[in-house]
Amino acid sequence: GQQLNQSPQSMFIQEGEDVSMNCTSSSIFNTWLWYKQDPGEGPVLLIALYKAGELTSNGRLTAQFGITRKDSFLNISASIPSDVGIYFCAGQLRDNYGQNFVFGPGTRLSVLP
């Protein structure tokens, strides 16, 4: 089936640094979502992207829907300790052949004070 790859798998950064992570697939999607999951909690939606090329911000977070529809990236500016967690991308595709919703394996972010 369709799979998403996320990179990096994990990263350690200093507080105040900017962060960039991405999500790629061999298949196209028509929606990309970014979620954050804190330990012991469910994923919380951060940003939803619905159009190729779309660039959307949510506070210090910025995400873009790749032109090829096969990738997306998430940037976090001026990281703070509460940014720690696992960031998941998810791709959604609904077309005449059916529907699919796939999560990536996640990027684990650690922020050092």
Add this chain to the structure above:
Amino acid sequence: ETGVTQTPRHLVMGMTNKKSLKCEQHLGHNAMYWYKQSAKKPLELMFVYNFKEQTENNSVPSRFSPECPNSSHLFLHLHTLQPEDSALYLCASSQEGRIGTDTQYFGPGTRLTVL
């Protein structure tokens, strides 16, 4: 708070036990979902209910039995589970069960341990 609640938050059960997980959404959505999250594996979609009707069953073993009495409540009945079924079970809801266009909102999950 996402408007989706799950109980219990933690559950330990033996392989011969029968237990149920409960999910409730307060968002007025019409679709609800069960996911399994195992360590080091992507989230796996298990079941989808749309307007109380099951529309997806991703080859889930019969020892997992979902029930959706109304659009706001979803249960996952468990019986004769295996240790490899230990995982975080997440519930989600969306406006309609159109995977591909509807954004899903997740509950906090139930951490299940099977001994």
